[in-house]
Amino acid sequence: MNMDCRAAPTTTGPRTFLIRPAEKPTTMSATAKPIANTRSATGIPTARLITWWVIASEIVIFGGLLSAYLMHRLGHPEWALSADHTNTWAGAFNTFVLLTSSLAAVLAHKAADALDGPRAAKLLRLTVLGGFVFLMVKAFEWTTDIREGFVLSSGGFWSYYYVLTGLHGLHVLAGMVIMLIIAADAAKNQELQRVECIGLYWHFVDIVWIFLFPLLYIAR
Amino acid sequence: MTTETHVHHPNYVKIWAILVALLIVSVVGSFSSIRVVILVAAFGVAFVKAFLVAKNFMHVTVEKRWVPYLLLVMLAFIVILFAGVAPDVMSHGGLHWSNDAAKQSVETGMKAAPKHE
Numbered sequence: 001m002n003m004d005c006r007a008a009p010t011t012t013g014p015r016t017f018l019i020r021p022a023e024k025p026t027t028m029s030a031t032a033k034p035i036a037n038t039r040s041a042t043g044i045p046t047a048r049l050i051t052w053w054v055i056a057s058e059i060v061i062f063g064g065l066l067s068a069y070l071m072h073r074l075g076h077p078e079w080a081l082s083a084d085h086t087n088t089w090a091g092a093f094n095t096f097v098l099l100t101s102s103l104a105a106v107l108a109h110k111a112a113d114a115l116d117g118p119r120a121a122k123l124l125r126l127t128v129l130g131g132f133v134f135l136m137v138k139a140f141e142w143t144t145d146i147r148e149g150f151v152l153s154s155g156g157f158w159s160y161y162y163v164l165t166g167l168h169g170l171h172v173l174a175g176m177v178i179m180l181i182i183a184a185d186a187a188k189n190q191e192l193q194r195v196e197c198i199g200l201y202w203h204f205v206d207i208v209w210i211f212l213f214p215l216l217y218i219a220r
Numbered sequence: 221m222t223t224e225t226h227v228h229h230p231n232y233v234k235i236w237a238i239l240v241a242l243l244i245v246s247v248v249g250s251f252s253s254i255r256v257v258i259l260v261a262a263f264g265v266a267f268v269k270a271f272l273v274a275k276n277f278m279h280v281t282v283e284k285r286w287v288p289y290l291l292l293v294m295l296a297f298i299v300i301l302f303a304g305v306a307p308d309v310m311s312h313g314g315l316h317w318s319n320d321a322a323k324q325s326v327e328t329g330m331k332a333a334p335k336h337e
Binding site: 042043044052053055056057059060063064066067068070071072074075076077078079081088092095096099100102103105106107110113155156199200203204206207210211213214217218219220 | 229232233236239243249250259261266269273276278283291298302305309310312322326329330332
């Protein structure tokens with residue numbers, strides 16, 4: 001097993017090989033950093049490699065659910081009537097919010113590349129704010145739907161609607177929590193390689209919503 | 221390995237503006253009365269938006285080659301799942317079977333249609 005940490009990145013991977021003099025890698029035994037930050041056996045820093053595998057598994061989770069929804073939807077034209085009750089404007093606004101938060105996340109990555117931890121932290125917190133707004137709009141939508149009598153057991157469409165948006169919402173929430181933890185370190189110019197990793201996850205969550213929006217709000 | 225170059229950061233604000241413009245297209249298209257226009261505005265635009273995010277924000281195209289391959293394999297699994305299961309789910313009857321519950325669900329649901337018009 002290649003454990004040569006001199007070839008390992010300290011920031012954002014082989015594409016962004018920025019090694020700060022103060023953090024010049026030595027050997028595993030000489031560093032207290034986790035292996036995910038100091039090893040790059042595949043040519044991709046292990047932290048980012050793990051992130052890609054998480055995303056790969058998430059593709060199967062959301063892909064399975066979305067394809068199940070799609071095949072049922074195609075077999076049940078009456079679901080279009082249920083979809084007519086979803087609020088297109090709220091969905092569109094949430095898409096705008098997530099796209100904007102993704103912009104903040106990628107700008108945080110850019111700031112981390114420039115070794116500007118405090119700016120990266122600010123941008124990550126801005127991304128979290130976007131996630132918060134997204135969840136508030138979602139809560140408003142769910143409240144409205146439930147008040148109108150559309151609950152999880154109201155029919156096939158609503159089952160998928162609540163499961164898909166609920167699972168996606170949980171991913172947004174998880175991303176927000178992790179992002180705040182990473183931002184706290186980034187503000188001190190520590191563990192900047194994590195900024196890109198959480199950004200990748202956030203962009204994936206954004207992509208999932210990009211497909212949920214037309215499936216649940218537009219196609220009628 | 222240490223000689224690899226710095227990742228190119230494109231103009232992210234410009235890409236975000238394109239994404240927002242595409243969002244507007246999909247919303248405006250959803251109000252069309254032509255079904256094809258709605259579908260293209262909804263799903264065609266969604267694929268373009270997803271590609272732009274993956275390419276420019278996730279930098280998939282400049283990642284090690286096997287990363288996009290890994291993601292494509294996962295997507296292929298989904299296609300296989302869909303192709304294997306969808307024929308039974310989408311049709312409510314075959315030569316030797318009938319999904320009466322699904323047929324009844326469609327019938328009941330469609331009867332309720334005029335109430336929502």
